[in-house]
Amino acid sequence: MATDAPRAPSDEAAERALENLVTELDRCVDELVQARARAERLLLQRRSGRAWLDIVTGEARPLIVERISTVLASLSAAGHDWRREQAAALQGEQVSINRIAALFGVTRQRISALLKEPAAGDRPPVAGG
Numbered sequence: 001m002a003t004d005a006p007r008a009p010s011d012e013a014a015e016r017a018l019e020n021l022v023t024e025l026d027r028c029v030d031e032l033v034q035a036r037a038r039a040e041r042l043l044l045q046r047r048s049g050r051a052w053l054d055i056v057t058g059e060a061r062p063l064i065v066e067r068i069s070t071v072l073a074s075l076s077a078a079g080h081d082w083r084r085e086q087a088a089a090l091q092g093e094q095v096s097i098n099r100i101a102a103l104f105g106v107t108r109q110r111i112s113a114l115l116k117e118p119a120a121g122d123r124p125p126v127a128g129g
Contacts, residue, residue, distance in 0.1 A: 013119055014089035017082040024078040028071045035067040084114050091115060 042064070045055050062070070083104065090100050097115070101108040 010085070010088040010092040014085040017085035021078045021082045024074055028075055031067050031071050035064050039064055084117055085119065087111055087114050
């Protein structure tokens with residue numbers, strides 16, 4: 001059982017990253033529900049005898065595969081930010097890099113590299129994003 005400790009800036013950053021992850025998960029669930037509904041409609045069209053070319057050319061954008069790619073990319077980014085901030089918060093609680101690596105199921109080198117990355121709020125924005 002963990003003891004209560006004063007909140008450090010890394011705690012606040014980890015909490016923000018987790019809040020962002022929850023928000024992104026909710027958004028992605030909505031996107032995937034829409035993609036699934038569209039996939040069901042396409043499946044019905046195919047089963048009714050429509051040609052693949054007709055189905056694909058009639059599909060509105062974003063295509064199902066575009067939605068899925070967007071969801072995967074956004075979850076990857078939000079999950080990575082959460083992992084980085086969580087590792088920093090654990091380090092702030094004096095948890096060793098070896099222990100954090102064991103908790104995350106990765107090498108200590110991976111955790112060390114992760115902790116050297118700038119925090120999400122400190123990185124320059126991605127071009128076009």
